[in-house]
Amino acid sequence: MNKNDKRFKEQIASVLDTDPQRIHLYWKGRVALFAMLKAAGIKAGDEVIIPGFTCVVVPNAIIYSGAIPVYTDIQRKSLNPSFEDIRGAVTQKTRVIVLQNTFGLSSDLELITEWAAANGVLTIEDCTHGFGGKYKGRPNGTFCDAAFFSTQWNKPFSTGIGGFSAVFNTKLQESLTEVAKSLILPGWYDDAMLRGLIMSRKYLLTPATYYTLRSFYRLLSKLNLTIGSSSGDELRDPLMPVSYFKAMGKTQVNAGIHEIATLDMVLSLRKKNAAIYTHVLAEHGKYHVSPDLHQNHSFLKYPVLVTNKKKFEDCARRERVDLGDWFVSPLHPVEKDFEKWHLSVENVPVSAYIANHVLNIPTDTTHPERVVALLEKNLDLLL
Ligand SMILES: Cc1ncc(COP(=O)(O)O)c(C=O)c1O
Structure with a gap:
């Protein structure tokens, strides 16, 4: 193995408190999901459960593998499906449950993984937002049989675009090592x-x-x-x-080795800012991330709900606050033809509602006071 690949895998593994051999590197996070579905032997007609509030590249990877994505609605508070939501979506054909870390938040992981293990269903954590955070004291991405992560522009640390997987299920790890041999290198x-x-x-x-x-x-x-x-x-x-099926290239690996070293600093800034926003929003009785959910989450994004996205964004632009717009729809960033991805929006009403109203205030800013001023100026727009 190339020296830099080895070093980067060791750095990743040390954050996850695991063995570097469990880590594989890819051109993008979505490729990691596809590779793991392939390694799991997913075939036509199998079903994979995912949240109805995700990025379109997730159902894409599932459909490429021949399986059908089955969507579960999310809870307003956690922005993730509950254990009951997921249990209700399980059928005889369910082979995999994808549990997403949304903006840094996870939900009901222990209940779902315990149930899935007892019922022979594989669990994969979509940890594209959550690297570096913790859920109930354990590093995000270490709860399920496997997890995939993203190092795209706006992620916990960035290699431009990129992704990696961590696999804890021994059988899956063995077949993924085989599957990964056919990844092509970027040109x-x-x-x-x-x-x-x-x-x-x-x-x-x-x-x-x-x-x-x-x-x-x-x-x-x-x-x-x-x-x-x-x-x-x-x-x-x-x-x-x-x-599509590309490995991570050397520019990405070199950027990763440098960027991952800044992770602790950025994470503590994100958490500090998130605590400020929670306090302000709660004080004004507005939607906020409930403190019982977030002691150790990484807060890649801090969600606020607004009545009028455009008005809030216009004001943020004037005040030089960099807002995020995840997710613009239940299948971000696609806004129509959902049936191509097997989604009926009527079946995920909470996801649709949140997508219509959510914006993300920045957590990696060194000027949280500007964000607080924006919030306080626009209290009438905040839900
Ligand atoms: C929830 C979710 N899953 C998967 C991905 C895909 O990650 P990547 O862009 O590295 O393929 C994203 C991208 O932002 C995402 O938001």
Whole structure:
């Protein structure tokens, strides 16, 4: 194994308190999910349960594997399905349950994993938002048979785009090691383009340019003119793009080795800011993350609910507060033709409601007072 890959895996494994051999590296987090479904021997007609409040690339990976995604609605408080929601979705065909860490929050993990283990159903944690946080004292991503993580732009630490998996189920680990042998390496174009994007982000992204650059980058991605979080094809149809099954390349690994070293510092900033926001929102009787859920969560995003997203965003733009817009729909960022992904929005009413009203205030800012001022100025818009 390449020296840098080895070092990066060791760094990841030390955060997860596990063996580096359990870690595999990929071009994106979604590829990790697909690889694990393949390794689990998922076949046509199998069902995989996922939250009805997720990113479209999750059902994409499931559909590419031949299986059918089955959606469960979420709870308003935890932004995740409850144990009962998931039990209600299980059928004879259920092979896997994907448990998502949403914005840093997990829910009912111990109940669900215990039930699944007793019933021969595999559990995979979608920990793309949660690396570095903890759930009930254990590192996020270590509760299930396996977990996948993302190192895309806005994640706990970034390699531009990227992802990795950690597998704790011995049988799955053995077959994943086989499956991973067919990952292809990124080419020189991918590598050079990604290096350019990482440099541009470093030198061009400021509070003054945030909204313009974000729109521009999303447009280029949609038109397949740059390496994006998602290509236009992935958002149009659940058909696997060419060269999807890619490993992590050397630019990503080098960025990862450097960036993961900042994780503790960023996490403590996120938690400190989240505590400030919780206090302010609770004091005004507004929707907030309940302290009983979040002692050790990583708060990649802090969700607020607003009556009018556009008005709140316009004000944030003027005040130079970088808002996130996850998730714009139950299948972010897709906003129509949900049936292509087997989703009936009527079956996930809470997810649809939250998607219509949620915005994310930044937790990695060194200016939380600006965010608090934005909240206090817009109390009438906050739910
Ligand atoms: C909940 C969720 N799952 C999976 C992913 C996919 O991660 P990646 O972009 O690394 O493939 C994302 C991306 O943001 C996500 O939000």
